[in-house]
Amino acid sequence: MTIVGTSGLILNEKLLFEHSDPGRKGYSLPKLDVPAAELPAELCREEISGFPELSEVDVVRHFTRLSTWNYGVDSGFYPLGSCTMKYNPKVNEVAARIPGLAFIHPSTPSHLAQGSLELMYRLQVALAEISGFAKVTLQPAAGAQGELAGMLVIRAWHEARGSKRTKVLIPDTAHGTNPATASLTGYDVVPIASDGILTLEEVEAHMNDDVAALMVTNPNTLGLFETNIEAICKLVHERGGMVYCDGANLNALMGIARPGDMGIDVMHFNLHKTFSTPHGGGGPGSGPVGVTEELTPYLPGPGVEYDGENYCIEATRADSIGRMMAFHGNVGIMVRAYAYIRSMGGDGLKHASEMAVLNANYVRARLEGVYDLPFTSRSLHEVVFSDKDLEGDCHTLDVAKRLIDYGYHPPTIYFPLVVKGAIMIEPTETESQEVLDEFCDAMIAIAGEARDNPALLHQAPVRSRIRRLDETTAARKPKLKWEKGA
Amino acid sequence: MEFPEEFKYTEEHEWIMVEKDLATIGITDFAQDALGDVVFVELPEVGTVLEVGKPFGVVESVKAVSDIYAPIAGTVEEINEDLVETPEIINTSPYEDGWMIKIRMTDASAADALMSSEDYQALIAEES
DSSP, rough: OOOOOOOOOOOOOOHHHHHHHHHHSSSSOOOSSSEEEEEEEOGOOOOOOOOOOOOOOHHHHHHHHHHHTTOTTSEEEEEEEBBBOOOOOHHHHHHHHHHHHHSSOTTOOOGGGGHHHHHHHHHHHHHHHEEEEEEEEEOOOSHHHHHHHHHHHHHHHHHHHTTOOOEEEEEETTTTTHHHHHTTTTTTTEOOOOOOOOHHHHHHHHHTEEEEEEEEESSSSSSSOOHHHHHHHHHHTTOOEEEEGGGGGGGGTTTTTTTHHHTTOEEEEOOTTTTTTOOOOGGGOOEEEEEEEGGGSOOOOOEEEOOSSOEEOOOTTTTTOOOOSSSTTHHHHHHHHHHHHHHHHHHHHHHHHHHHHHHHHHHHHEEEEEEEBBBBBBOOEEEEEEEETTOOOOHHHHHHHHHTTTTTOOEEEEOOOTTTTTTEEOOOTTTOOOHHHHHOOOOOHHHHHHHOHHHHHHHHOOOSSEEEOOOHHHHOOOOOOOOOTT | OOOTTTOHHHHHHHHEEEETTTEEEEOOHHHHHHHHHEEEEOOOOOOOOOOOEEEEEEEEEEEEEEEOOSSSSSEEEEOOOOOOOOHHHHHHHHTHHHHEEEEESGGGGGGGSBEEEEEEEHHEEEEE
């Protein structure tokens, strides 16, 4: 087995505040050749004490050194379940740096911004086509904000009909943000149980005239497709509710099945997952929302429309829930997502989803029998193992930490909550068989180490720049501020 | 692991100690072990009216954030203030120092329907 993790010289780096030397600066100004003018006193702030003073090279080295401590999809395999950490093609970056798209001011009048507006319009249409919804808003800045926008739309629809429903049903396989969204929208969360997938009977038992919506994730966080979704949507509609779908797992479905066709009313997309824009610290994110025809009046606005000749910003709609963001959302991210969709094409997107599912099932097939697989029905783009069969008093956290020594970002752990000691692996379509094999070899080797040398797992990571952190103390007694001399 | 005989238990892994119409509630030894190190606890205000099955608080550990559901209806009489600064007592003493809330029950007889120690141990044997 080739171990991709190794040890080497890694440079230490102090905080900018600790580097500071009074009077040092990164610029030089020409000699003053006009009379000096005093600034009015009311425009002057007080001196900031301890503000770091550095030269250009200090700053460049600081951030370059910090960047070498980072781990991202450009450095290695990142199988973080539910997060779709696919490789982000560099052609997206080329598109985002086209000066006309990169430097346009958000207040540019529509007739001078036709290119940007056309791109946004085409992205709205492409996302609507991929998902089967009537209309898409690009405004929300990330998945969680997309969820909030979507649930506010559902709430506005209920209010417009005079309905005062107070509850939202959320299955135990939904994403963790879903209950937070329902709560923030002013609803009470009713958790409902699934047995791997949601059953019609379970929804039927809870779906009454106080329930505003059901929030599902499809495929769910076990990587299982909700096969009863069509019947469930029908039932919820019959009883006066709406169905929200968390679109975080859309990477399993592109070109194969459309949430809009399943009867879902609202879904958000994560452009930073499915559509290969930067994710996490590389962000910002983008969380467009698609809705059915019936819900279009309530979408956040304004979006972009096309009159057959020109692209323009929509007029304000009376029933809209209003803005989610200043201007038009994270436009630079939209450019990257549009570049991805166009460079892949319809067939390419379908192939990406097929390969994502194939890769996850390849990992599943190689690790099944080594790690416990609590749900054995057919999984799609991700697979959830547990630590049940691990020997040597080793647990999921130990496996995750040991994977760092082998050079991998650990998968998602202890989620979904329905699996005790969950290890949630989503390889995505962008990994080759060689990478998957090396990763699976590492996982198998770690299970062997748990049996033969459990101390190694308990101490892990041993090769990383910083050893295992005391997460408990960090959470109980967080130190959030640097203080001089402390 | 111990599960005191004199307590009642729920499927959500809470224990209830009943004294007349006052119920003291906390999470079981099994629950604290499954959660791992508890780092934060959120409790309701005194005087809050609780319905059966409604979340009344939150326990956050290094692994997960979990809602705590009211096992019985009533009004919050007292909360364990010590949990704010030292949530770890839920790990070290789940049945004594780590109690969470005391509620004045609307109907004390409702507690009779909850699980016995024996039934609860059978439940967790099935789960683990």
